[in-house]
Amino acid sequence: xNNCIFCKIIKDEIPSAKVYEDELCFAFKDINPQAPVHVxxxxxxxxxxxxxxxxxxxxxxxxxxxVIGKLANDLGVAETGFRVMTNCGKDACQSVAHxxxxxxxxxxMSEKMV
Ligand code: DGP
Numbered sequence: 840x841n842n843c844i845f846c847k848i849i850k851d852e853i854p855s856a857k858v859y860e861d862e863l864c865f866a867f868k869d870i871n872p873q874a875p876v877h878v879x880x881x882x883x884x885x886x887x888x889x890x891x892x893x894x895x896x897x898x899x900x901x902x903x904x905x906v907i908g909k910l911a912n913d914l915g916v917a918e919t920g921f922r923v924m925t926n927c928g929k930d931a932c933q934s935v936a937h938x939x940x941x942x943x944x945x946x947x948m949s950e951k952m953v
Contacts, residue, residue: 840885845937849883859910863902866910866942875945876914876921880907887936888927907942916944 840846847853848867855867858878869877882899886892892900911917921944926933 840937843885843937845881845935845939846885849881858914859906861906863899864906866906869941874943876916876943878910878914878942879939880910880942881937881939886938888933888938889925890927891938903940907940910942911944914944920944922948
């Protein structure tokens with residue numbers, strides 16, 4: 840999408856601290872980290888959120904799950920634990936309308952989700 844900040848990061852039109860890239864997805868450090876490890880994993884294909892996904896995206900989504908597991912290992916949080924989340928819409932405070940998964944770890948998190 841023309842004005843999507845994450846599409847621009849994927850195309851390297853905006854700099855980012857990239858941690859992983861393959862043909863389907865891109866991962867980079869969050870600019871405003873909420874934990875010692877805070878990485879965003881995004882599909883290269885633009886979709887605003889999970890609401891824009893379709894049957895054809897099943898393989899992509901499975902792939903992203905596998906990449907998240909690999910990154911958790913690479914970033915050293917697989918043993919200690921980590922949280923994966925995606926925000927969708929206003930009540931969840933989604934601020935960037937390009938589907939992204941937060942991978943958070945390196946700190947003891949609260950049991951509370953909201
Ligand atoms: P969300 O609230 O779920 O839409 O999270 C969006 C995240 O994206 C937020 O934690 C900050 C991060 N972010 C926004 N703009 C940039 C950027 O230009 N670079 C990087 N690295 N992260 C960004």
